[in-house]
Amino acid sequence: MARPRRLEKIAIANRGEVAVRIIRACQELGIETVLLHSSADKGTLAFRLADEAVCIGEPPSPVSYLNISANIQGALAAGADAIHPGFGFLSENAEFAEAVADAGLVFIGPTPANIRLFGDKISAKAHVEKSGGPIIPGYQGEDQDVGHLTKECARIGYPVICKAAAGGGGRGLKVIRDSHEAADLIRSAQREGQNAFGSSRVFLEKYFDRAKHIEVQIFGDVSGRVVALGERECSVQRRHQKIIEEALSPSLDEDLRAQVSFSARDLAERAGYRGAGTVEFLLQDGQFYFMEMNTRLQVEHPVTEMIMGVDLVKAQILTAMGQALPWPREFQARGHALECRLYAEDPFQGGIPSTGRLLATEWPHGPGRRFDVGFDPGDEITSYYDPMIAKVIVWDETRVRAIQKMKRVLAETIVFGVRTNIPLLQEILSHDEFVSGQMTTRFFETHFSKGLSAPEYSASEREWIQALSSRLADAGPAGIHAAADGPLPEANPWAHSWSSP
Amino acid sequence: MIPAGLKWLEMEFQGRIIRVPALKSQGRLWFHFRGETHVVELNQGSRRAADGRAKSHPGVTQAPMPGKVTRVAVKAGDSVSKGQVLVVMEAMKMEYTLAADVDGKVQDVHAREGQQVMLGEVLVKLAAATMSTGES
Numbered sequence: 001m002a003r004p005r006r007l008e009k010i011a012i013a014n015r016g017e018v019a020v021r022i023i024r025a026c027q028e029l030g031i032e033t034v035l036l037h038s039s040a041d042k043g044t045l046a047f048r049l050a051d052e053a054v055c056i057g058e059p060p061s062p063v064s065y066l067n068i069s070a071n072i073q074g075a076l077a078a079g080a081d082a083i084h085p086g087f088g089f090l091s092e093n094a095e096f097a098e099a100v101a102d103a104g105l106v107f108i109g110p111t112p113a114n115i116r117l118f119g120d121k122i123s124a125k126a127h128v129e130k131s132g133g134p135i136i137p138g139y140q141g142e143d144q145d146v147g148h149l150t151k152e153c154a155r156i157g158y159p160v161i162c163k164a165a166a167g168g169g170g171r172g173l174k175v176i177r178d179s180h181e182a183a184d185l186i187r188s189a190q191r192e193g194q195n196a197f198g199s200s201r202v203f204l205e206k207y208f209d210r211a212k213h214i215e216v217q218i219f220g221d222v223s224g225r226v227v228a229l230g231e232r233e234c235s236v237q238r239r240h241q242k243i244i245e246e247a248l249s250p251s252l253d254e255d256l257r258a259q260v261s262f263s264a265r266d267l268a269e270r271a272g273y274r275g276a277g278t279v280e281f282l283l284q285d286g287q288f289y290f291m292e293m294n295t296r297l298q299v300e301h302p303v304t305e306m307i308m309g310v311d312l313v314k315a316q317i318l319t320a321m322g323q324a325l326p327w328p329r330e331f332q333a334r335g336h337a338l339e340c341r342l343y344a345e346d347p348f349q350g351g352i353p354s355t356g357r358l359l360a361t362e363w364p365h366g367p368g369r370r371f372d373v374g375f376d377p378g379d380e381i382t383s384y385y386d387p388m389i390a391k392v393i394v395w396d397e398t399r400v401r402a403i404q405k406m407k408r409v410l411a412e413t414i415v416f417g418v419r420t421n422i423p424l425l426q427e428i429l430s431h432d433e434f435v436s437g438q439m440t441t442r443f444f445e446t447h448f449s450k451g452l453s454a455p456e457y458s459a460s461e462r463e464w465i466q467a468l469s470s471r472l473a474d475a476g477p478a479g480i481h482a483a484a485d486g487p488l489p490e491a492n493p494w495a496h497s498w499s500s501p
Numbered sequence: 502m503i504p505a506g507l508k509w510l511e512m513e514f515q516g517r518i519i520r521v522p523a524l525k526s527q528g529r530l531w532f533h534f535r536g537e538t539h540v541v542e543l544n545q546g547s548r549r550a551a552d553g554r555a556k557s558h559p560g561v562t563q564a565p566m567p568g569k570v571t572r573v574a575v576k577a578g579d580s581v582s583k584g585q586v587l588v589v590m591e592a593m594k595m596e597y598t599l600a601a602d603v604d605g606k607v608q609d610v611h612a613r614e615g616q617q618v619m620l621g622e623v624l625v626k627l628a629a630a631t632m633s634t635g636e637s
Contacts, residue, residue, distance in 0.1 A: 188589070191571060192596055353566045353593045359524050359531065383567045387593045411536030416524045423537070455537070464514075465534065469541050471512060472523045473530055 004322035007082045007106060011036055011075035012050065014086030015065065017374030017390060018297070019046035022084050025313040034078040036071050038064035044379045052078050059384045065089040066198075068096050072103045082106035082320060088386065091296040092119045108320040110220075110275045110295045117271055118293035121165055122203060128290045131267045136282070136289045138205025140165075144190075150182045152204055159207035162186050164193030164200075171196045173240045175207055210440045211284035213237065213291075214249055216264035217304045219315060220273040221325050228261040229308050230333050232300055236428060238351070238444045243421070244428060245300035245339045247307050250399055250437030251283070260288055268293070275319055276301070276312050282441075299341070299391070302372060306337035306395040336399040338406050340425045342415070343387040347424040350451040355383050359417035368395040369409055381418050389420070399437070403429055424452055559603050560627035564618040568592030573614055575625065579607045587625045588612050605629040 009032040012019045023033045023046060035050035040059035047053050054074035057064030064070065066089055075083050083100050085091035091109065094116040100107040109115070118124045122140040129135050139152040153160040153176055162185060164172025172193035174185040190200040217229040233249035234242045252260070264279035267290075278298045280291040301312045308331050315325055345351045358379050363371040370393040375381065381389060394409055396402040407429050410422050431447060433439050457465065509520045523532035530541040572589035575581060581601045588599045605627040612624035 184586075188596060191589075192591075195571070195591065349565070352597075353568075355567055359526050360522070362522065362533075383592045385593065414522055414533045414538065416522075416531040416533075416538070417526070419540070420538075426536075465539060468514070468521065468532065468534060469530065469539070471514075472510060472521065472532055473525075473541065473543055 005081075005106065007031055007317065007321055009034060009051075009078070009080045009082075010108070010317070011054075011071075011078060011080035011083045011105075012046070012086065013065070013071045013075075013083050013090055014088070015041050015044070015046060015374075015385065017372050017388060018086040018088075018299075020049060020374055021372055022086060022313055023049045025311065025317060029314060029317060031317070034075065034080050036074040036083075038384075040380070040382050040384055045374060045376045048376075054078050059382065061089065061384065062198075068093070068099050071096070072099055072105070075100075075105060076103060080105065082108055084108040084316070085296070087296050087299055092294065094119055106320050108275075108316050110273060110277065114271060114273050114275075114277075115295045118277070118295050119166070121163065121167075121292055124293055125290070127271060128267055131270050133263055133267050134281075134287070134289050136205045136208075136291070138203060140203045144201055146183050146186050149186050149202070149204060150179065153182050154179060156204060156206050159209060160204050161207040162189045162202050162204055164189055164197060165203055166197040166199040166201065167193055172202070208282050208284050208289075209442055211282040211289075212249070212251060212439075213242075213280065213441050214252070214260060214283045214288070215278050215280040215298075216261055217298070217301070217312075218264050218268045218273070218277050218279060219312070219325075220268060220275055220277070220319075221315075221327075222274075222319055222322055223324065224272065224274075226265050226269040226273055227327065227329075227331065228265045229304050229310065229331050231257065231260060232303055234300060235439045235441050236434065236443055237441055238448070242300065243341055243343075243444065244425065244434075245303055246399070246402075247303040247337050248333050256283075256286070256288075263288065263290075276316050299388075300339050302370060302391065302393040303337040303339045306368075306370070306393060307333045307335060309334070335395055335397045336402040337393060337395045338399075338402045339391055339393045340406060340410065340429075341388050341421075342390045342392060342413075342425075343421045344381045344389050344418040345387055345421050346419040347421050347452045348419075348454055351421065351424070353383060353387050354419035355381050356418045357381075358389070358415070360414065361416070362412070362414035363390075363392075364409055364412035366409075368405060370394070377417070389415070389418070400435075403435065423455070424448065427452060560605055560608075560629045561623060562587055562599050562602070562625040562627075564590065564620060564622045564624055565597070565599070566590075566592050567620050568597070568618065570612045570614055570616045570618060570624070571596065573610060573612050573625075575607050575610065577607050577610055581605060581607060581627065590618070599624065601627060603627060603629045 010026050011034040012022050013036045026033045033050045035046050035053040036056045038057055038059050039055055056070040056074045083105055090096040094112045097107040097112040097115055125135055158178055160176045162174045172189045174189045176182050176185050189202050194200040213234045214231050216231045218226055220226045231249050232245050232247045234245040236244040276297050278294045281288045282291055344354045346354045358375055358377050360377050372391040375389050394402055394405045396405050428434055510523050511520050521532055528543050530543055532539050568590045571591045574586045582604050583601055585601045586598055587601055590597045608628045609626040
C-alpha cells in the first residue's frame with residue numbers, strides 16, 4: 001500500500017498531446033512539471049507549457065523516449081519526485097517502473113508486478129485463464145522459429161493474427177489470411193516488434209472476422225478496491241490503430257455490460273491492480289474473449305471521462321500520492337461521448353503521413369466539445385513519431401446527437417500546414433454501418449482500405465471553389481502569407497492591444 | 502518562429518459577403534470553405550495539390566513519404582513480377598511495403614537498409630518487361 005506522499009514536481013516522459021494533458025492536470029493540482037523531451041520536440045506546445053524541460057536525446061525514440069536511464073537522469077537532474085510515462089514509449093515497461101522506484105522516484109502507474117503480469121501478453125492470458133476469464137485460442141510458445149510458427153498458424157486455423165509479445169498500439173500486428181503469406185508476415189511482425197519494443201517475440205491467435213472491440217476502463221485505488229468505469233467501443237480501426245472511439249458501446253445490453261464489467265474488474269482485482277488500466281475484449285456472437293490488459297492511461301480515456309464525470313489523469317496522480325478518490329461506489333453513465341483521432345496524413349493518398357510545419361489551427365469550442373491538442377501553429381510534425389496531432393472529443397445526450405455534433409465540429413475544425421484525416425473521419429461518421437452501431441473491427445478494411453478518392457464536386461461547387469481559389473491566390477502579400485515565408489505581413493494583433501505605454 | 506495565424510479574408514461572392522480563412526505558404530494556398538480544407542499549388546493552379554509528390558512513372562519506385570528503409574528485398578538484375586515486394590519502409594512507427602507496379606527486371610537499387618530517405622526519393626528502378634505507354 002502506498003504511503004501518503006506529497007508530490008511537488010512531476011517529470012513527464014512523453015510528448016505531444018498526452019504530455020500536454022498531464023502537464024495541465026499537474027498544473028491544476030498545483031504540481032510543477034518537467035518535460036523530458038527529444039531534441040525534435042524542443043519548442044513544441046508541451047515544451048512551452050511545462051515549467052521546465054530537459055532534453056534527453058536525439059529524435060529517434062530508442063535514444064530518447066525509450067531510453068530508460070536518460071529519462072531517469074533527466075528527472076533527477078530537474079529535481080522531480082515522480083515520473084508520469086503517459087502512453088506508448090516506456091509506459092508499459094516494468095524495468096522502467098522499477099528503475100524509477102530504484103532512483104527514489106514515484107512511478108505514476110501500476111506496480112512493476114502489475115505491468116509485468118499484464119505487459120507480457122502470454123502471462124496475461126495465463127492469468128485470465130486461471131481466473132476463469134474468457135480467452136482466445138492461440139499459440140504462446142517459446143519456439144519462435146518462423147517455420148514452427150507457420151505450422152501453428154495452420155493448427156489454429158486461418159485467419160490468424162500475429163502479435164509482438166511486447167507490443168501495443170497497433171505495431172507488430174499482422175493478420176495472416178493463408179499459408180502463402182504466413183512466413184513473410186511473421187517476419188514483418190518480428191521486425192516491427194524488435195524496432196518498436198526491443199523484442200522480436202511474437203504470438204499467434206485466432207483472428208475474428210466480425211468481432212467488435214470492447215474495452216473496460218478500470219481503476220484500482222489506494223485502498224485496493226478496483227472499480228469499473230463502463231466500457232468503450234473502438235471497432236473503427238485501421239491496421240489495428242484506433243481511429244474513432246466511443247462510450248458507451250452502442251451494442252451491449254445491460255446483461256452483457258454487467259458481464260464484461262465484472263470480468264474486467266475481477267481479473268484486475270485478483271492481480272492486486274493499482275491505478276488506471278484497460279481490459280480489452282473482442283465481442284463476437286454475444287461472446288466475450290479477453291484480448292489484453294493495458295497497464296496505463298489509454299489514448300481514448302477522454303470518452304470515459306466525459307460520460308462518467310471523472311479525471312483519470314488526476315486520479316492517477318492522487319493515487320500515486322496515496323490519496324483516496326472522491327468517487328462513488330458505482331458509476332452511472334450519462335449521455336454519449338465520441339472521440340476522433342486527428343492524424344497528420346493525406347486521406348486522398350491512401351493515408352500516407354503528411355509531415356511539415358503546422359501553419360494555423362482553429363478548434364471550434366462550444367458546449368460538449370473538447371480538444372486535446374498536442375501541437376500549435378509553428379510546431380513541426382516530424383516522421384519520427386506517431387502521426388496523431390490532436391483528439392476531438394464530443395459529448396451529447398444521445399449517440400445520434402453526438403455523431404451530429406462531431407460532424408459539425410470537424411467541419412469547423414481547421415488545420416493548415418499538414419493534411420489531416422478529417423475528410424476520412426467525416427466519411428466514417430456518415431457511413432450507415434457506423435451510424436447503426438453495427439460496425440466490427442473489419443469495418444475500416446471493408447469500406448475504406450483503398451482510402452478516399454478525390455472529392456467529387458458538382459459543376460457549381462467546382463465553379464465556386466475555382467473562383468475562390470483564384471481570388472485568394474491573387475490576394476496581395478498583405479493578405480494571407482504565413483510568417484514562415486518571410487516578414488510578417490501584419491504585426492501580432494495582441495502586440496497592439498497590450499503594448500506598454 | 503510562430504506563424505501569424507489564421508487570417509479570415511472577407512470578400513464579396515455571388516452577392517454575399519463571405520469570410521474565408523486562408524493562408525499562403527511556400528507556394529501553396531490553404532483555405533477552408535464549407536467544411537472542407539482545400540490546398541492549391543499556386544504555380545500550377547491545380548485544385549488539389551500534387552504535394553510535391555513526383556508523378557508516378559511505371560517501374561520507378563519512389564519514397565511515398567519521408568522515413569527509414571528497413572528492408573531491401575531485391576538486387577540489381579533480379580526479375581520481379583507485379584505486386585512483388587521491393588522495399589519496406591518505416592515512418593511514424595508503421596511499416597509500409599512498396600511493391601513492384603510492373604513485371605520487369607531490377608535495373609538500379611538506390612535504397613540501402615537503415616537509410617533515411619526523403620519524400621519522392623527514387624528507391625528502385627525496374628526495366629519493364631513490356632513497355633506500356635500509360636495514359637498521360
